[in-house]
Amino acid sequence: MPTSRSLPSCLRGLILFGSLAAVTFAASPMIQVFERFHRSASDPVVDAEGGLLLMTELNCMGCHRLSTPGQTSRALAVKPRLSLAEVGSRLSEEAIASFVLAPAEVKPGTAMPAVVASSREAQALATYLASLGSPVEAVPKGSIDQGRRIYHQVGCVACHAPGADALLPAIAGIAPPPATVPSVPLGLAARYDHAALARFLIDPLAVRPDGRMPSSGLSIGEAANVAAYLQREVKADRAPKRYVGQPDKIAEGRSLFLSLGCVACHVADDPAALLSHTAMPAVDLATASLDRGCLAEKPAGRAPVFSLDEVQRSALRRAIQQVRSDTNFLNPTPHREVERFMARMNCYACHARGGRGGVEPARAGYFEVTDSGAHSLGDMGNLPPALEHTGRKLTRAWWGKLLWGEGGGVRPYMAARMPKFGREVSEPVLAAWEQADRRAEPITIDTSGRPFHQRSVYGRALMGTQDGGLGCITCHGVRDRKSLGMPVIPLDRTVDRLKPEYFKELLLNPQSVQPGTLMPPMLMGRPKAEIEVEQLWTYLREVDQFMLPDGLLQTGEFELKPETLGKPIVFRTFLEGAGLQAIALGTPVGRHAAFDAADVRWAVTWRGRFLDAMTTWEERAATPARPLGDAITALPEWRTLARLSSANAPWPLLNAEGVAYRYKGFSVGSDGIPSFHYEVGPLRVDDTLRPYGLSGGYRRTVALQGGTPGWYFRGATAGSVPSEVIFNPAGEATLEEILP
Secondary structure, X not given: OOHHHOOOHHHOOOOOOOOOOOOOOOXXXXXXXXXXXXXXXOOHHHHHHHHHHHHHHOOHHHOOEOOOOOOOOHHHOOOOOEEOOOHHHHOOHHHHHHHHHOHHHHOXXXXXOEOOOOHHHHHHHHHHHHOOOOOOOOOOOOOHHHHHHHHHHOOHHHOOOOOXXXXXXOEOXXXXXXXXXXXXXXXXXXXXXXXXXXXXXXXXXXXXXXXXXXXXXXXXXXXXXXXXXXOOOXXXXXXXXXXXXXXXXXXXXXXXXXXXXXXXXXXXOOOOHHHHHHOOOOOEXXXXXXXXXXXXXXXXXXXXXXXXXXXXXXXXXXXXXXXXXXXXXXXXXXXXXXXXXXXXXXXXXXXXXXXXXXXXXXXXXXXXXXXXXXXXXXXXXXXXXXXOOHHHHEOHHHHHHHHOOOOOOOOOOEOOOOOEOOHHHHXXXXXXXXXXXXXXXXXXXXXXXXXXXXXXHHHHHHHOOOOOOOOHHXXXXXXXXXXXXXXXXXXXXXXXXXXXXXXXXXXXXXXXXXXXXXXXXXXXXXXXXXXXXXXXXXXXXXHHHOOOOEOOEOOOOOEEOHHHHOXXXXXXXXXXXXXXXXXXEEOOOOEEEEXXXXXXXXXXXEEOOOEEOHHHHHOOOOOOEOOOOEEEEEOOOEOOEEEOOOOXXXXXXXXXXXXXXXXXXXXXXXXXXXXXXXXXXXXXXXXXXXXXXXXXXXXXXXXXXXOOOOEEEOOOOOOOOOXXXXXXXXOOEEEEEEEO
């Protein structure tokens, strides 16, 4: 590297987390997937794929064009530009100048090339960039210890090096294997403003929309803790100091920003910059020299200096040659397109696919569980899953939740988090992913739920542990209930998450779909296996409206206990003896009753235990509940009030025509006892039942308004006879009776 681009000695040694033990860096760009899979490649195809990866990561098409007939630039699209609109809030002018002068020395492994030719240009460019930005909203100071824990648990160490101060959790006293995969460096973390670093960690995509640095869903507090940990060795205040009083220098820097082609990879404050760059002449890769410009061992003139080593230059040359000679190279098969996407996003750091990638064994120990029971799952309990068959497995909606939305995680026992890569960069690959994983022989499944054999009730029985059940709940939880044994993926969102064809494929032969899975082939060999799969699917589709499987329902867990609560309970339900519009009253003294709002009458009384709410809360069909106590007494099925010509006239039955009873709701008094309100013709009625005396009886109070002569009352005990109601001059009367 030219001497004029060397760092001042006072700025050396500011790099945090350079590498894992026994892994060293050159100054060349460090693209983790290239180092892992392509650096030692001897296969020309693998070598060309590595070069193509470098071309995308170095954003070659930001400055070059491609005019080879029959080729497209889809595989070499310009990367979404990194935003510098707030860079002055993140880095000081000094830090910016140092970085643009010698990127590979300030941040070893960076993909940022050196483009300035002198310290003066670096200073002018830094003055302009330092003028961009606004005050950053404050964040907590953060805890280094908490930051250390978060950094090493949520998955940062899949790409970045563990800190030297973090001990790898010991596994039965066995030392971890040596590291072989280099880490993505964090060289600028030490130079960031603390608040700006925390804000960046919360939403990296706002600055880097290319998704290469995804969001890990950190809260403000978590981000502040991680920022404190990353800057734990920084002693001085690194808050940026903006120099906004030098308009000439700022103008010079802006001019350099355009003329040096910075806009190929960045956006700043000038909306015309992109147009001006687009109008600049670009070297055509179809005819470009493979030994000059960026690919020269020592780039001359104004060529960007990426500090490429010979292996990287060779791979880039191989890729360009492949572009020129193979018209299909940039129009890959769906399978290859998925591979390229996973390489660009470094998905291989966490996930394996096709026998390639996954968490490096040297880092696996940092991936922990939040539930000790998950240790029984082996690597499936703490490591991110392999991505086999995912194209035919996940629904499009769930892909969105995982890659750019919220709520896609289904492994609460795993400490690592699924990061967000952004919709712009991840959605285009989904169609190819679905094609790549399409099954040669399609599977069909009837999910209509219409045929009798698909009813949820059978699926519920299969889920449970009773006779005939498959015992799914032994491992899988449902809704808010944990499984009976080891914790694996809860089944709440199965229908939203999985395509039904994959669900059937998995259940019929788990090992062929997920090799190594602990899921047993419970349906294999069963004569009605295909029907049972459909029954399970139907139940899971309605799981939020249906009773939990036997085994997850615990005896008495839904029992309502007013004696424990210490006050009355008023509960709407379907109740045997009180109909579909029952309103049950439970009291702490163990005397209970239910009012039938449909027939507008007190319907049943009982003593002892009150009610079990399971069928009301958990079952879609809502089977009528039963009183749990004893001395259950069904009250007479006659009307309480009637207008008669005499006491000997026939008393109207419940279904008698011409008797208009209108239920008007209820209100609860200060003692927790409800009064039921209804109207009978012109009468307005308040009807209340309370426990009475020590013998287990009830006192009923019926208050009337709007009365005139000719009204009769008949009580709610079996031997009651009609009695005429005597109203006061205001048309009011209060009646009482004692029920046994």
